[in-house]
Amino acid sequence: MKTLPLLTLASALAFTPALAAAPKPPPPAKSEPTSEKKPMSFHHLSANRLDGKPETLSGYQGKVVLVVNTASECGYTPQYAGLEKLHQEYKDKGLVVVGFPSNDFGGQEPGSSEEIKKFCELRYKVTFPMFEKVKTKGDGQSPVYAFLSQHHPAPKWNFHKYVVGKDGQVKAGFPSAVTPDSAELKAAIDSALAQP
Secondary structure (H helix, E strand, O other): OOHHHHHHHHHHHHHHHHHHHOOOOOHHHHHOHHHOOOOOOHHHOEEEEOOOOEEEHHHHOOOEEEEEEEOOOOOOOOHHHHHHHHHHHHHHHOEEEEEEEOOOOOOOOOOOHHHHHHHHHHHHOOOOOEEOOOOOOOOOOOHHHHHHOOOOOOOOOOOOEEEEOOOOOEEEEEOOOOOOOOHHHHHHHHHHHHOO
16 A cells, blocks of 8 residues: 555656656747748739739749839830830740839839829830839838849849749849840840749
8 A cells, every 4th residue: 555655656756857848849949030021032022013903923933034123204115115025025935024113213203003004005015014113222122122132233223124033033133224135134034944
């Protein structure tokens, strides 16, 4: 009869360290790094189309995206025609041209979304996706351009171009003077299209 209480006490003592160790879970330390707010790729972002509808850019996974900050009253505005031609030439190969109007440089995109849409469609017959006006630099910089300019220079003027690969990472950036039909831009697009 005396051995039973000893066994019970011994059992209780044996379990005490395990119970004491249980409240020390490691997960809190592991969960902190995953709470970073920076997007890991272009596909983690979203933006509003010209009609105001939000669009997640994950829809472009597996495609090469040419991102251009556009303006309606710029010396480079005729590049809309070249961008549309590029879009038509490459869309079946996996390229999507996307335009982000911006009023950052010389106040050359003062119009509303409706005015921009009308201008692009009537003047240049643009069919590639166009998004709402954004800030490409400085205070209020859009998340899209914050991501694009992480490892490549931010736009210095309208019609700066970024080539985003199928994996959502920026592969190349080109200043405004590099036209849509330039050999170097097409080479960067072809190279991105050739990658898995």
